[in-house]
Amino acid sequence: MRVLLVEDEPKLAAFIHKALTEDAFSVVTARDGETALELARSASYDIVILDIMLPRMDGFAVCQAMRALHPDVPILMLSARGMIEDRVRGLDTGADDYLTKPFALSELTARMRALLRRQPTAALxxxxxxxxxxxxxxxxxxxxxxxxxxxxxxxxxxxxxxxxxxxxxxxxxxxxxxxxxxxxxxxxxxxxxxxxxxxxxxxxxxxxxxxxxxxxxxxxxxxxxxxxx
Known part of the structure; x- marks a missing residue:
C-alpha cells in the first residue's frame, strides 16, 4: 500500500514514516502542500495522510486540490486544531476522516485500515x-x-x-x-x-x-x- 504523508513537522513525520514502513506500507513524505500536489500528479497513492497546518498551502486547500486529482483516494486529515468548525471544514473540503493531535499510532493505523477497507479500488x-x-x-x-x-x-x-x-x-x-x-x-x-x-x-x-x-x-x-x- 502506497501512502502519501504530508506533514511539515520533522520529528512527527519521521515517527509516522518509520512506524508505517515497519507495518509494510510504502511511504512517500512531503513537507509542504505544493510538493504534495506535485507528487500526487506524478504518481498514484492508496491513501493520503494530510496535516492542516502546512507552509505554502494549508491542508484545506491541498485537500480540495487533491480531491480534484484523485476523487476516490481516501484522505485522513491530522491537526492540533480540535475545534468542531475545523473538523467540519476538513470533511467538507473532501477529507474522509479527521484525527486530532496528539494521537496514538494504533488509532492512526486503525483509521487508515478502516478507510482502505471501504475503497472498492484495484489497490485492495x-x-x-x-x-x-x-x-x-x-x-x-x-x-x-x-x-x-x-x-x-x-x-x-x-x-x-x-x-x-x-x-x-x-x-x-x-x-x-x-x-x-x-x-x-x-x-x-x-x-x-x-x-x-x-x-x-x-x-x-x-x-x-x-x-x-x-x-x-x-x-x-x-x-x-x-x-x-
Missing part, C-alpha cells in the same frame, strides 16, 4: 503473478498454497514488484518508491532485499519470478524470457 484486490498471491489488506503472501513469512520491508518490496509486474523497475525507482530515499549507487540495499525475497519465493524449488536486468534493475514476470539472472 489480491495481487497474483503465476502461483504467487499477495493480499494487501490481510498482509498475506502465498506461493502454490504455501504461506510465506516475510518481513515488513520484504512485503513492501514484493507488493511494489507485483503491482508493476512485467515492467522493468530501475534501482532508483525501487529506492524512491519503496524506501522513500534517493538511490545511492554505492549501496546494494536493493540487491540484498531482492536476494532475501528470492530465497523465500523459491524455497521449495519454484521457478524464478524476480529477474535481474543487467545495468538497470529488476522485473517480475512468470517466465524467464529475456531475463539476465
Amino acid at each position: 484486490k489480491v495481487l497474483t503473478v503465476a502461483d504467487l498471491t499477495l493480499d494487501p489488506v490481510r498482509r498475506l503472501v502465498t506461493r502454490g498454497g504455501r504461506q510465506l513469512d516475510l518481513t515488513q520491508k520484504e512485503l513492501a518490496l514484493l507488493e511494489y514488484l507485483m503491482r508493476n509486474a512485467g515492467q522493468v523497475l530501475t534501482r532508483a525507482m525501487i529506492a524512491e518508491q519503496v524506501w522513500d530515499v534517493t538511490w545511492d549507487r554505492l549501496t546494494n540495499v536493493n540487491d540484498v532485499f531482492i536476494n532475501h525475497l528470492r530465497k523465500k519465493l523459491e524455497e521449495s524449488g519454484e521457478p524464478r519470478l524476480i529477474h535481474a536486468v543487467r545495468g538497470v534493475g529488476y522485473v517480475m514476470r512468470s517466465d524467464d524470457e529475456g531475463a539476465c539472472a
Whole structure:
C-alpha cells in the first residue's frame, strides 16, 4: 500500500514514516502542500495522510486540490486544531476522516485500515503473478498454497514488484518508491532485499519470478524470457 504523508513537522513525520514502513506500507513524505500536489500528479497513492497546518498551502486547500486529482483516494486529515468548525471544514473540503493531535499510532493505523477497507479500488484486490498471491489488506503472501513469512520491508518490496509486474523497475525507482530515499549507487540495499525475497519465493524449488536486468534493475514476470539472472 502506497501512502502519501504530508506533514511539515520533522520529528512527527519521521515517527509516522518509520512506524508505517515497519507495518509494510510504502511511504512517500512531503513537507509542504505544493510538493504534495506535485507528487500526487506524478504518481498514484492508496491513501493520503494530510496535516492542516502546512507552509505554502494549508491542508484545506491541498485537500480540495487533491480531491480534484484523485476523487476516490481516501484522505485522513491530522491537526492540533480540535475545534468542531475545523473538523467540519476538513470533511467538507473532501477529507474522509479527521484525527486530532496528539494521537496514538494504533488509532492512526486503525483509521487508515478502516478507510482502505471501504475503497472498492484495484489497490485492495489480491495481487497474483503465476502461483504467487499477495493480499494487501490481510498482509498475506502465498506461493502454490504455501504461506510465506516475510518481513515488513520484504512485503513492501514484493507488493511494489507485483503491482508493476512485467515492467522493468530501475534501482532508483525501487529506492524512491519503496524506501522513500534517493538511490545511492554505492549501496546494494536493493540487491540484498531482492536476494532475501528470492530465497523465500523459491524455497521449495519454484521457478524464478524476480529477474535481474543487467545495468538497470529488476522485473517480475512468470517466465524467464529475456531475463539476465
